[in-house]
Amino acid sequence: MPGPSSSMPLLCRGGGHPSSRSRLIVNKLPLLPVAAAANRRRASPPPSSYARHLATVSPVNPASRSHRVVVVGGGSAGLAISHQLLRSGRFAQGDIAVVDPAEWHHYQPGWTLVGGGLKFKEDLRRRLDSLVDANIRLYSRPVGAFAPDANELTLADGDKLTYDQLVVAPGVAINYGSVKGLPDALADPSAPISSIYGYDHCDKVFRTVDALRQGRAIFTQPAGVIKCAGAPQKIMWLALDHWKRAGLYNANNSDSPVQVSFATGLPVMFGVPKYSAKLDELRRQRGVEGLFQHDLVAVDGNQATFARPDGQQQVTRRFDLLHVVPKMGPHAFVKDSPLANEAGYVDVDDGTTRHKKYPNVWSAGDASSLPTSKTAAAITAEAPVLVRNLLRALDGQDPDALYDGYTSCPLLTEYGKVLLAEFKYGGVPKETFDGWLGIDQVEPRRAFYHLKKDFFPWVYYNSMVKGTWGGPKGWVN
Ligand code: UQ1
Numbered sequence: 001m002p003g004p005s006s007s008m009p010l011l012c013r014g015g016g017h018p019s020s021r022s023r024l025i026v027n028k029l030p031l032l033p034v035a036a037a038a039n040r041r042r043a044s045p046p047p048s049s050y051a052r053h054l055a056t057v058s059p060v061n062p063a064s065r066s067h068r069v070v071v072v073g074g075g076s077a078g079l080a081i082s083h084q085l086l087r088s089g090r091f092a093q094g095d096i097a098v099v100d101p102a103e104w105h106h107y108q109p110g111w112t113l114v115g116g117g118l119k120f121k122e123d124l125r126r127r128l129d130s131l132v133d134a135n136i137r138l139y140s141r142p143v144g145a146f147a148p149d150a151n152e153l154t155l156a157d158g159d160k161l162t163y164d165q166l167v168v169a170p171g172v173a174i175n176y177g178s179v180k181g182l183p184d185a186l187a188d189p190s191a192p193i194s195s196i197y198g199y200d201h202c203d204k205v206f207r208t209v210d211a212l213r214q215g216r217a218i219f220t221q222p223a224g225v226i227k228c229a230g231a232p233q234k235i236m237w238l239a240l241d242h243w244k245r246a247g248l249y250n251a252n253n254s255d256s257p258v259q260v261s262f263a264t265g266l267p268v269m270f271g272v273p274k275y276s277a278k279l280d281e282l283r284r285q286r287g288v289e290g291l292f293q294h295d296l297v298a299v300d301g302n303q304a305t306f307a308r309p310d311g312q313q314q315v316t317r318r319f320d321l322l323h324v325v326p327k328m329g330p331h332a333f334v335k336d337s338p339l340a341n342e343a344g345y346v347d348v349d350d351g352t353t354r355h356k357k358y359p360n361v362w363s364a365g366d367a368s369s370l371p372t373s374k375t376a377a378a379i380t381a382e383a384p385v386l387v388r389n390l391l392r393a394l395d396g397q398d399p400d401a402l403y404d405g406y407t408s409c410p411l412l413t414e415y416g417k418v419l420l421a422e423f424k425y426g427g428v429p430k431e432t433f434d435g436w437l438g439i440d441q442v443e444p445r446r447a448f449y450h451l452k453k454d455f456f457p458w459v460y461y462n463s464m465v466k467g468t469w470g471g472p473k474g475w476v477n
Contacts, residue, residue, distance in 0.1 A: 062158035065137075067097040069390070070153065070163040072143055074100030074128045076108075076376045076464070077169035077365025080383040082136055083467030087477045088391055097137040097161065099153075100170070102128050105465070106199055109376050110457055112231050112412065115196040115205035115323075116238035118453060125199070131465050143170070146337040148358040165360045165390050168339060168346045170331055172227060172366040172374070174198060178327035180298035185322075192321045193299060196235050197328075208321055209239045213248065214257035215320025218304060220296040222327045223265025227366050227374040230270060230409035230421065232325045233279065236262055239323070240286060241414040251287035260288045261317070263306060265295035271373065272427040275411070275419065278442045282413060291315075296324060334367055345369040350425065351402035353386040360393065362386050370403065372425060376456075377408035380464065380471025406430055406472070410452040411444075418448035422472070432472040 068091060071082045082098050085091060110124040132138045142156040152162045174197055176183045185193040186201050192212070194204040209217075217239065221232035243249035243258045250256040262269075262283065269283060269290075270276040283290055294306035294315060304322055306315045329335070335344030339361060346363035347356050350370060355361035364382035366374040382403050389399035405425030410418045420441045424430045433439045441448070463469040470476035 062154075062160060064160040064162065065097075066162045067137065068095040068163070068394070069097070069165045069167065070161050071096065071098045071167040071169065072100075072153070073167075073169035073171060073365070073367070074098050074102060074105060074132065074138070075169065075171045075365065076460075077171075077379045077383065078167070079105070079131055079465040080379055080467055080469075081167055081169065081364060081387055083133060083465065084383055084387040084477060085390070085467075086133055086135060087467050088387070090391065090394070091135070093135045094137050096135075097139060097163075098132055099139045099141065099143055099155070099161070100128060101140055101142045101156075103140075104128060104199075105131055107457055107460055109228065109410075109452075109460075111196045111199075111202040112234045112238070113453060114202045115194075115209075115235045116412070116415070117206040117210065117242070118415075119457075121199060121203050124457065126461065131461075143333050145333065146339055148338055148355075148361055151360065163360075165362065165393060166358075167386065167390070168334065168361065168363045168367060169365040170334065170367050172225075172328045173331050175327045175329055178222070179296050179324060181300050182324060182326065185299050186324075192319075193324060194322075195324045195326065196231060197325055205235060205323060208323075209242055212243070212258060212321045216259050216261065216318065217243075217321040217323075218261045218263055218291075218317060218319045219323045220294075220304070221262075221264040221266065221325050223293075223295045224327055224329075225374070226325060226328045228409065229373050230411045232264070232323075233262060233269065234412040235323055236260065236288070237282075237411075237413045238415065240288070245415075251285065256287070260286075261291055262288055263291040263294040263296065263304075263317075265293065265307075267292050270409075270411075270421070272421060272423050272429070274427075274429055274442060275409075275421045275423075278419065279411070279413075291317075299324070330367060339363075341369050343369070350405070351385075352389050352399040353382060353403060354389060354393075354399055362390055370405070372405040373407040373409065373423075375407050375409060376460070376464070377410075377422075377471055378406065380469060380473075381406035383467075384470060384476065404430070408471075410448060410456070412449070412452065413444040416446055416449050417444035418452050419444040420448040420451070 071078050082096050104125045105128045107124040113119040114121045144154040144156040146153045154160050185191045192208045194201050194208050196202045196205050219236035248257045268276045269279040293309050297307045298305040303316050330344035339346050341347035346368050348363045348368050353362050364386045365379050372378050385401040385403040388401040408422040410420050413419050422431050431441045468477045
């Protein structure tokens with residue numbers, strides 16, 4: 001499959017723009033009786049803006065609502081878990097509530113494909129309220145604080161929610177401010193600095209890659225925990241392939257118009273030795289400079305500054321293109337709560353996903369302390385364990401399902417090829433296709449590329465967010 005080229009767009013949009021289509025439908029909603037009924041279901045209690053308005057006229061007590069299960073977060077984990085719970089058939093309308101202020105839900109694994117010019121970012125998002133079953137109550141408001149001793153949480157507007165069981169799955173925050181000068185550089189359309197780690201900038205990535213004709217391209221990965229630890233190099237491999245196909249990159253030639261560096265805060269290419277060895281082999285074969293234990297701290301014009309370990313002096317490098325992955329971490333309302341461990345993640349048991357101190361609190365996904373690589377694939381294995389154990393807790397039974405740390409990183413190594421890394425706790429490979437096809441997944445393959453580019457985005461919106469996708473186990477519920 002040819003790489004993208006500036007003269008020929010890879011994708012053609014048929015008809016109108018998808019986001020404008022969905023906006024039209026939403027504007028018409030109040031006219032439709034079915035939608036009006038759905039709105040009525042969601043209209044009680046009144047929306048926060050209404051409550052706030054009342055509060056300015058006459059002092060009112062904040063509302064308090066009770067649900068059997070409150071799920072904080074309408075991302076991959078929150079939606080998979082709340083719909084798996086609903087599908088158990090054990091909940092009536094309004095028993096389950098989801099709390100998330102976001103207007104949009106994004107298929108974030110697709111942002112690498114946007115950065116590679118293979119997808120449009122608008123096609124990867126859906127309105128969050130369109131993904132939440134009408135039997136689940138959606139609170140489109142931020143969380144203020146948790147009070148797990150009182151089985152209660154306060155929303156940012158002061159309303160309170162009480163629960164029998166709480167699931168905390170709000171994901172992690174991207175700390176753009178962790179790199180000095182980064183927010184302004186990302187926002188500046190003329191600066192060749194971009195990131196696939198956000199809706200606003202993921203399409204700038206391909207524009208900067210496609211515009212580069214010569215010079216030094218640096219791709220960074222921070223020290224510390226990030227989501228999808230393979231993505232910082234996936235985008236590098238796509239960009240490198242793009243330049244190669246355009247005749248701008250030659251691995252064996254020091255006169256290559258474009259030169260590529262991978263600057264990572266980590267000491268290795270990847271956390272799992274089996275895949276790391278292969279990726280380092282590719283790096284050497286392809287003439288990519290490895291700047292290990294280089295942690296980006298500042299961007300200033302065309303200069304990038306990296307912190308070094310063990311008191312070594314900072315290093316500054318000139319670049320003509322910079323792809324940045326900022327540091328990430330728990331949201332403040334999780335970190336500053338009684339639910340957090342020292343690092344700020346929801347402190348749950350590695351196997352059962354149950355909170356170590358509060359037995360009616362559970363967590364999965366990026367916000368959890370589960371010591372695995374943070375991916376949507378991990379959630380396919382975490383969610384059924386959490387759901388089973390939570391349902392047993394409602395019956396007064398102990399948990400009996402255990403998560404083994406399964407996670408996966410479909411690592412794009414070029415256009416048309418993916419190395420499908422799959423592993424569990426301890427970095428031990430757990431490969432789906434090894435069992436029945438005898439394939440060694442360390443070899444990048446075209447079939448895995450189509451899983452990543454075509455199948456996973458499809459199954460995600462058609463099945464995973466609805467609670468019917470079990471990852472390597474196939475369809476469930
Ligand atoms: C998966 O189920 C999934 O969810 C839709 C992904 O998307 C982000 C993945 O990357 C992976 C690897 C899985 C796991 C499923 C199989 C069939 C290996």
